[in-house]
Amino acid sequence: MMEKEIKIQTKHLWFYYHGRTILENIQVEIEKNVITSLIGPSGQGKSTFLMTLNRLWENIDGARAKGSVDINFGNGFEDIYTVPVSRLRRQVGMVFQVPNPLPMSIFKNVAFPLRLMGEKDQIRIAQKVRDALERTFLWGEVKDRLSEDARTLSGGQQQRLCMARALILEPQVLLLDEPTSSLDETSGRVIEDLLLDLKRTCTIVLVSHYMDQVKRIADNGLVLTDRQLKQH
């Protein structure tokens, strides 16, 4: 039997918002290349936990975290607070509950992370955009309208576009904050198939409210209740 390989581990992680404790002494291990679901009642801090994994909480006024989050990017565990934040977020992609395409074309949206990194080679960019759209099963649907505004896509397509945008940087970890909650069932199923395909190359942490979805696609589970996170 193969030994489990740990990708993310948190130690004594606490999170406070305007002095109020949101997460209390979180100690979890997240396995590599599996889908780990995170469930729990609304307002308990599931999204906050995701934001402690890519330091996105640092943009929130009144937020404070203590404890450590270590991620193994291939050379042993690294404390994420010692990694430059831009490098961390390129390795730990995130997709939000509501699709958030930027007000630009479909092509530019997907290519946007490369632009942020200063990539200039147009042929390389075009190839990577195509690869990312193919990975999210979107290429066939949008290949003839790449210059159209991304906001003209349907909700499900927009969410897959946001996933393509996150995947173009080839992240090792993908954080998904209820990615199917604003979509219809068919679009949600497409995303689920996509996640099952993605876990071959990515460690996925999925916040979900749907137990049937968790049962269908998650390999491991975490439950957040009363500010504490437990393995399910």
Place this chain on the structure above:
Amino acid sequence: MPFKEKLARSLFFLAAVLSAAVTLAVLGFMIALSLPVLKKAALWDILSAPWSPDHGQFGILAMIVGTLCIALFSLCISFPLSLGCALFIEVTRPGGPGKVLKKIVQLMTAIPTVIYGFVGVFLLVPIVREIFVYGSGMSILSASLMLGLLISPTMILFFSQSFARVPQSDLNAVDALGGNTVQKLWYVMLPHAWRGILTGIILSFGRAMGDTLIALMISGNSIALPSSVLDSARTLTAHIALIIAADFDSIEFKILFICGITLYGMTSCGILLARGLDRKPR
């Protein structure tokens, strides 16, 4: 429709009609009162000639140039200052320090113009005089510096409001992709907020042109055409205030209505431009 709602709607409509009517009445009043002057001299002659009543010349060119110079220079001073402050408030330090700065800026909008004028006369003018060793220090530069400071709060609040309207989801997208503050500003905030920024600039320009006290107290009020920013100049508003204080029935006095119409036209153009920009689909 219930009677109370009908009454409220009628009152609002009346208020809107009344305020529009007053604005138009002011313009009509000025045009009517300037007609006697326009019968004697062509409008272009008044707009392009120098002001020299002793030689029978009542042109307002120097005042138009003075108004535009002071308003433009004040804009050049306040724009980078305001953009920097707005970015500090909304982007780099939106928490405690940004909030404190915003409160201070809001407080600045309530300071009477005459206070700025006093500070200008007793603090700024001597400094400008000592640094440049040129004239009395009452100059376009001094007036522009102080006017720049005066219009900055309006501009800062306008800019920060525009930045605050940028959708949080777009900002989150850039943050989650590892973008830094400059990239967030360049790729997301400015494309979203540029219309608001431009509108703020145009409205502040109108405010700078319409201000009377700063120009009157600090610009030196010379009726000669200025050739440098260290020269003194007179604005249309200061000209109106100076003449009206000493006269009431001469040709000089009647020319003031042309000054008023010119100022009205200049500020209205700015406001219409701002409105036009605001109406275009985002």
